[in-house]
Amino acid sequence: MTYQYYPGCSLHASAKDYDQSIQGVAQLMDLELKEVEDWNCCGATVTPSLNQLQGQVLAARNLAIAAGKKGDLVVPCNACYMSLKKVQYNMGKYPKVRENITDIFGQVGLRLTGMPKVRHFLEVILEDVGLEKIERMVKKPLEGLKVACYYGCQLVRPLGFDDPEDPQSLDRLMSTLGAETLPYSQKTHCCGGSLITTQPDLTFKMVDELLEEARSLQADLIVVTCPMCQLNLDxxxxQVNKKFNRKTTVPVTYFTQLMGIALGLSKNKLGLKKGVISPSKALEKIG
Amino acid sequence: MAKDFAGEVMSYPGGEKILACMQCGTCTGSCPVSHNMQYTPRKLIALIRANQREKVLSSLDIWKCVSCYTCTARCPRGIKFTDIMYILKNLAWNKEEKGAEVKEISAFYDSFQKLIESRGRMNESQLVFRYSFRTNPIKLLEFAPMGLKLMSKGRVALLSPGVSNRKQVQTILKMAGERRGA
Structure with missing residues (x-):
């Protein structure tokens, strides 16, 4: 299967490990990912805060470049996923938005005809590959590994593919790989996003609550689907532990890294050494 | 007749349902940062409807929204309060005078925006540099331990490539900026 791939800015820097593990897993599953040519930042939550139309043209330019080409648009970052999906939704719902964007794009030769469907990489894994196939592919079950599946916000709200309050897709995937999934009640609570830079007092508390629940459940790892969540938690x-006087750490890994391990990819190809909080000790459990 | 503030908010995409609010407070109860707000989401809606434009737009609270969309997912009246927060931030950003307490946040948003305007893609380290120099360079020392750690893990790309067709990105941003809203 062929897909268009929108990595987003983080996957070229702080989340290279996510990108690496996605490439590894995709290859193994015969998912061909073709990077969108000359993609730009989706605007995240920043540009639309200053000017919604600017945020929307940024996100939509990527859709225009991908329009008319083969394959759904696969996005690994929750924030990019939401930004791209939201502009698509808004263009359908608000004629004014659509007119503004198509008019501006018309003047620079961008066309939106034949826009691709926007999908998160997790969604593609579950819906296109399917858990049955994945189960058959498992070479090294994650047996004994206790994981807290953390979905964050924008994967599931407001336009996600799973339940906005109690999603199950990541839990089901992790169970299929052999891990024990914990009842993590804060699975869709917010990590604070970019506010961690400007308002650390407010957001450190949010991060601490997420980590504390994982610790109280004795999670070996927190599994994430978003580079922003990973950065804040990892x-x-x-700094957060110091502030709240916590003595133990919890590693935070991408779901694709755990998939890679379970499907028998070499650990060196999964960026597992890039976590600030090393997952090595937790991963010793599965050998 | 001049529009009142609620009418102004309603004229933007996402703001149309604000009059349906019944002040139940589900938004405030669901909001992960409302405990830190003077004007919580429910109060902000009440203030908008009471035409308190200045009070709302000069508040730091509108810049505390983390875009988690929990209020939007839970509102029994289908109000997209996260979108309303974006409308409020847009209107506040257009004001000539910004309050002193919004200064730091403005510097962060502005640094991010300038970066996108100049290279089309975000670069985390350049963002931290720009933001720190705009506010207080001593911040760099606060970011340093984490920055160095990330660097040692190969997670810092000081010079990641930007967009090739920067002119196109700049043109569409400029045209969108001139239109305001929507």
């Missing part, structure tokens, strides 16, 4: 974890 890269900021030492």
């Amino acid at each position: 890269a900021y974890q030492n």
Whole structure:
């Protein structure tokens, strides 16, 4: 199967491990990912905060480049996923938005005819590959590994493919790989997003609550689907732990890294050494 | 006749249902940051409908929204309050005078935006540099331990490539900026 791939800015920097593990897993499953040519930032939550139309043209330019080409548009980042999906939704719902964007695009030679469907990589794994096939492909079950599946916000709200309050897709995938999924009640709570830069007092508390529940459940790992969630929970974890006087750490890995392990990919190809909080000890459980 | 503030909010995509609010407070109860707000989501809706434009737009609270969309998912009246927050931030951003307490946040948003305007893609390290120099360079020292750690893990791309067709990105941003709204 062929897909168009929109990595988003983080996957070229702080989330290279996510990109690496996606490439590895995709290859194994015969998913051909073709990177969208000359893609640009989706605007995230910043540009639309300053000017909604600017946010929408940014997101829509990627859709225009991908329009008319073969394959759904696969997005690994929750925030990019939502931004791209939302502009598509808004163009359908609000004629004014559609007119503005098509008019501006008309003047620079961009066309939106034949826009692709926007899908998260997790969605593609579940719906196009399917858990039955994945189960047959497991070479090294994640037996004994206790994981807290953390979906974050924008994967499931407001336009996600799973339940906005109690999604199950990631839990089902992890169970299929042999891991024990924990009843993580904050699975769709917010990590604070980009506010962690400007309002750390407010957001460190949010991160701490997420980590604390995972610790109380004795999770070996928190599994994530988004580079922003990963950064906040992993890269900021030492600072957060210091602030709240917590003594233990919890590694935060991408679902694709765990998939890679279970499907027998070499650990070196999964970017597992890139976590600030190393997952090595937790992964010793599965050998 | 001049539009009142509720009418103004309703004229933007996502703001149309604000009059349906019954002040039940599900939004505030669901909001992960409302505990830190003077004007919570429910109160903001009440203030908008009471035509308190200045009070709402000069508030730091509208910049605390983390875009988690929980209020939107849960509102029994189908109000997209996250979208309303975007409308409020847009209107506040257009004001000539921004309050002193919004200064830091403005610097972050502006640094991000300038980066996108100049290269079409975000670069995390450049963003931190720009933001720190705009606010207080001492911040760089606060970011340093984490930055160095990320660098040692190969997670910092000081010079990641930008968009090739920057002119196109700049043109569409400029045209969209001139239209305001929507």
